[in-house]
Amino acid sequence: MKLIARVLSSDVLxxxxxxxxxxxxxxxxxxxIAEPExxxxxxxxxxxxxxxxxxxxxxxxxxxxLITGILLILxxxxxxxxxxxxxxxxxxxxxITQALLRDIDISCGCFRPEGEERVGLGLLGRDIIWFFxxxxxxxxxxxxxxVSRFFHPRKRDISFH
Amino acid sequence: xxxxxxxxxxxxxxxxxxxxxxxxxxYNAVYPKGIPLVRKKVEVGDTLVTRPNDQxxxxxxxxxxxxxxxxxxxxxxxxxxxxxARARTDxxxxxxxxxxxxxxxxxxxxxxRAAQFLTPRTHIIVYCQGRECDESMIVQERLVEMGxxxxxxxLGGMPEWLDAGYPTEKGPMAGET
Numbered sequence: 501m502k503l504i505a506r507v508l509s510s511d512v513l514x515x516x517x518x519x520x521x522x523x524x525x526x527x528x529x530x531x532x533i534a535e536p537e538x539x540x541x542x543x544x545x546x547x548x549x550x551x552x553x554x555x556x557x558x559x560x561x562x563x564x565x566l567i568t569g570i571l572l573i574l575x576x577x578x579x580x581x582x583x584x585x586x587x588x589x590x591x592x593x594x595x596i597t598q599a600l601l602r603d604i605d606i607s608c609g610c611f612r613p614e615g616e617e618r619v620g621l622g623l624l625g626r627d628i629i630w631f632f633x634x635x636x637x638x639x640x641x642x643x644x645x646x647v648s649r650f651f652h653p654r655k656r657d658i659s660f661h
Numbered sequence: 662x663x664x665x666x667x668x669x670x671x672x673x674x675x676x677x678x679x680x681x682x683x684x685x686x687x688y689n690a691v692y693p694k695g696i697p698l699v700r701k702k703v704e705v706g707d708t709l710v711t712r713p714n715d716q717x718x719x720x721x722x723x724x725x726x727x728x729x730x731x732x733x734x735x736x737x738x739x740x741x742x743x744x745x746a747r748a749r750t751d752x753x754x755x756x757x758x759x760x761x762x763x764x765x766x767x768x769x770x771x772x773x774r775a776a777q778f779l780t781p782r783t784h785i786i787v788y789c790q791g792r793e794c795d796e797s798m799i800v801q802e803r804l805v806e807m808g809x810x811x812x813x814x815x816l817g818g819m820p821e822w823l824d825a826g827y828p829t830e831k832g833p834m835a836g837e838t
Contacts, residue, residue: 533688534694535694536689536692536694536695536696537694537696540696540700541798541802544700544795545795545799547795551700551702552699552700553700554700555696555697555698555699555700556698556699558696559685559686559688559689559695559696559698560681560682560685560686561685562685563681563682563684563685563688564677564678564681564682564685566681567677567680567681567684568677568681571677577670577673577677579665579666579667579670580670580671580673580674580677581674581677583665583666583670583671583674584674584677584678605765605766606799635665638665638666638670639664639665
């Protein structure tokens with residue numbers, strides 16, 4: 501049991517989650533930054549927010565995904581970035597859940613505009629798993645694997661953590 | 662605050678959000694594909710897609726949002742195929758006369774049946790259950806992506822058509838049982 505607890509609370513596992521979630525969010529941001537109109541349309545299909553606010557979300561969210569994803573990979577302000585991503589995942593989880601409850605059959609809009617996974621329980625489960633990965637990063641990530649250590653090798657505080 | 666986040670990390674998270682917002686807004690302002698910050702609802706007369714016309718150089722095929730009058734005119738001319746993007750049950754209950762079923766919720770399978778009525782150059786008009794539904798817009802986008810060159814949307818859809826008393830029909834599509 502102790503071994504399991506140690507593995508679950510290890511910063512190596514947290515590093516794995518950090519790199520995984522970071523890469524996923526950087527990748528997810530790319531088409532949205534390149535095609536803001538297509539991303540905005542895919543948001544409207546969820547019918548989860550006023551149409552007038554959709555474009556603002558479509559303009560800001562991809563950059564939030566890109567910047568937090570890159571910083572998470574680098575290990576700079578990991579807890580803060582994991583928090584921002586966790587909040588975005590909560591928004592996605594809400595949007596998917598209400599779409600499922602209202603029987604709205606649409607494609608995800610997560611990684612590309614067309615021909616991808618439909619909104620369903622699989623997608624919901626995936627986002628919930630990623631949300632818990634973010635919680636793990638917030639709880640167990642250490643400064644040990646941060647890029648900032650190269651610049652401040654003697655500082656063991658949490659200045660970039 | 663808790664074992665998950667402290668006040669300092671929370672403050673940095675807010676700063677990251679604000680910085681990302683500024684970057685996004687600046688990028689959107691200079692990016693050629695940037696979008697208006699306030700989204701406007703789709704209205705009759707809006708242009709959805711403009712594509713070069715392969716058969717007539719220097720001209721374009723425009724996919725638009727149609728009014729009831731325009732939809733009725735095209736219906737009367739017989740030069741356009743009407744696609745019903747609603748669920749199959751709604752289609753069989755009542756539809757625009759001559760329409761073909763292509764429900765957004767069952768697009769891939771339904772397309773196999775609908776494709777026999779379409780060519781890449783067919784003038785297609787998609788409709789659904791009025792101004793609050795999105796199915797016609799989704800089907801329109803998918804057809805444009807598949808290479809159909811002129812795919813309009815009749816925004817008022819079935820409710821406006823019924824209110825006007827224009828021709829409808831019900832039951833399975835022609836050739837189906």
